[in-house]
Amino acid sequence: MCGIVAAVAQRDVAPLLIAGLKALEYRGYDSSGVAVLDGGEIQRVRAKGKVREMEALYLADPLPGGTGIAHTRWATHGVPNEANAHPHIAGRVSIVHNGIIENHARLRAELEAAGHVFTSDTDTEVMAALIDRHLDQGLNLREAVLATVRELEGAYAIAVLSRDEPGRVVGARRGAPLLVGVGIGENFLGSDAQALVQVTHRMLYLDEGDVVEITRDSVQVYGLDGTPVERAVHESELSSDAVERGEYRHYMQKEIFEQPQAVANTLEARLGPHGVLPNIFGIDSDALLQATRGLHIVACGTSYHAGLVAKYWIEEYARLPVSVEVASEYRYRETVVPEGTLFVAISQSGETADTLAAMRESRRRGYLGTLAICNVPESSAVREADLKLMTRAGPEIGVASTKAFTTQLAALALLTLELARRHGLDEARYAALCAELQRLPRAIEETLQMEPAIIALAGEFIHRQHALFLGRGVQYPVALEGALKLKEISYIHAEAYAAGELKHGPLALVDEHMPVIAVAPNGPLLDKLKSNLQEVRARGGRLIVFADGAAGMDDMAGTGRMLRVASGGNFIAPAVFTVPLQLLAYHVAVLRGTDVDQPRNLAKSVTVE
Known part of the structure; x- marks a missing residue:
């Protein structure tokens, strides 16, 4: 969601801050700004729209x-x-701030009663006013930040500077990510390692409730009680080259074509x-998995669809019961937890607010x-x-997840x-499934060769406003993911249904203007799907069928x-059949002229509820 960059250095930091913001543009935002301390005065530039x-x-x-300090904002208040x-x-x-302060209205009212005049509608300005009030009481900047965050309810990652303390930035986090970039004669804060790899690969990750003070020559972390704490410095493996677009028109296209290697990385040495x-799940995994x-x-969005695929797999092959739930729903209801139940959280970023909250809630259940x-x-x-289990997808810049999904699968x-x-x-079936999974990177690579055919197909969607996706069995979540991709980046209203549900409502939508995309690999439910497709043909629907050469499918699409x-x-097959649906969404969006990598109203990492 929002992005934070901060720096204390011997050189002018504004160019570094702006470069860091550009590296965070993939997260989604609607305005940006930079504030720099020079000669005891805070100078600031802000603008609605893109960083440029x-x-x-x-x-x-x-x-x-x-x-x-610098920021890209995705509006929540105001x-x-x-x-x-x-x-x-x-x-x-x-101050710059990611997150949502839930008690900001009460705090704002108290400050206004004391005479403070606000210039924005944000919860963030409330935090700045609180810190300034604590400075008036004789506290230094670190102490004022500590006193302020103790008053807050909600989630935050912040970076703060004061004109009275040049050469110093204080940061804090709870419920939103923040890390330190450790340099030589300069130090940095960022909400994402990608904002900092251009200046350092040495990263210090803050824990929940940490407050950090950086100067040019020092980094000191404190707990919420003000006691100094130690946090280890790690060497980031992220390459600045990995976030370049290269020969591709968009990051999303690049990331679609990175999938064979990304999936190979997921499987490598595992x-x-x-x-x-x-022990690929950790040295303590044996006893837990056996029990x-x-x-x-529990997951959100695309990760939720990956979880739905896993439900089909695990129940068929491992014969274990699986429930899959959207994290934002799970965290607010009481769940029956049978003995021996493993909680699985799926998240590309590892900082998704609802998924993290559900994971923490699971501890008491x-x-x-x-x-x-x-x-x-x-990540948290x-x-x-x-x-x-790390997916090893590498950086994914496009808001619409592609390689994140296939590596999760x-x-x-x-x-x-x-x-x-x-x-x-x-044992024989286990060996056969392992061999099949080994072939997945090559199968995806071969499927990417469909791009010219997909480009030709995409032209049929330029003037469409609606689309229907169908799948049966384990392909139903693939249809859900295909519909999500199309609506995310082309702004075409798309819905997905289990094909057997056609007669229970969606068939009313079908006419010659409604494209119906069917995911139809060979399998035990293919004959059932054929019957559903005949229902679409009989109503004049425009069928687009992705099939793998099974008998009787040659004329199934009709006209x-x-x-x-x-x-x-x-x-x-679920991972393989996902790829042409990604390509279709991408090329339809290109033809319609939408912002493919940063679709309107969406953010890459949803770090607020």
Whole structure:
């Protein structure tokens, strides 16, 4: 969601801050700004819209100074405009903030009663005013920040500077990510490692409730009680080259084509010639997985769809009961937890607010343990889980997840195989499934060769306003994911249904203007799907069928389109059939001229509720 960058250095920091904001543009935002401390005065530039618009204002009137903070904002309190853009200033203090302060209205009323005049509608300005008030009481900046965060209810990651303390920035986090970049003669704060890899690869990750004070030559972390604490410095493996677009028109296209290698990375050193290798979920995983008698999978968005695929897999091959739930619903209801249930959290960033809150809530509900499937090794979800499996997708910049989804499927396939082996799957079938999973990177690579055919198909969607996706069995979640991709980036209203539900309502929508996209690999439910497709044809619907050459499918699309996909087998088919749906969404969006990588109103990492 929002992005934070801060720096204390011997050089002018504004260019570094703006470069960091550009690296965070993928997160989604509607305004941006920079504040720099120079000669005891805070200078600031803010603008609605893209970072480049704020940068143009900066270049016209540069801000010198070696201490600064910067922000990309995604509106939560107050409309997107310059007045509500960060950084905010109150008295001698400037602040940037990610998160939502739930008791801001009460605090604002108290401050207004004491005579403070607000210039924005944000909860963030309330925090700045509180810190400034504590400075008036004789506290230094670190002490004032500590006193303020103790008064807050909700989630925050903040970076604060004061005109009275040049060469110093104080940060704090609770419920939103914040990390320190450790340099030589300069130090940094960021909400994401991608904002900092251009200046340092040495990262210090803050825990919940931490407050940090950085100067040019020091980094000191404190607990919420003000006591100094130690946090380890890690060497980030993230490359600045990994976030470049290269030869591709958009990050999303690049990330679609990175999937063969990304999935290979997920499987590397985890799946050997004789099956899943030991301890890939952690050194303490053996006893937990052996004791597992069921799973609760909790996730959001695309990760939720990956969890739905896993439900089909695990129940079929491991014969264990699985429930899958949207994290925002799970955390607000009481759940029955059967004995021996493993809690599985799936999150690309590991900082998704609802998923993290659900994971923390699971601690009191009596689960056997927690497993995080995630792409970010240093994330909160990974640090807090009992077991973890990294997807190794690499940086994903496009808001609409592509390689994050297929690598999550690969990781969940490994979990399925490990559980199936422990719970009685026949050895021959286990070996066959392992061999099939080994072929997945190659199968995706072959499917990417469909791009020219997908480009030709995409032209049919330019003037469409609605689309219907159908799938049966394990392909139903794939249809859900295909519909989500199309609506996210092309702004075409798209819905997905289990094909057997057609007669229970969706068939009323079908006419010659409604494209119906069917995911139809060979499998036990294919004949059932054929009957559903005949129902669409009989109503004049425009069928677009993705099939893998099964008998009787040649004329199934009628006057529509049939596209061949080599699935590679029933087990890996969900991941393979996802790829042409990603390509379709991408090329439709390109033809419609939408902002593919940063679709309107959406954010990459949803770190607020």
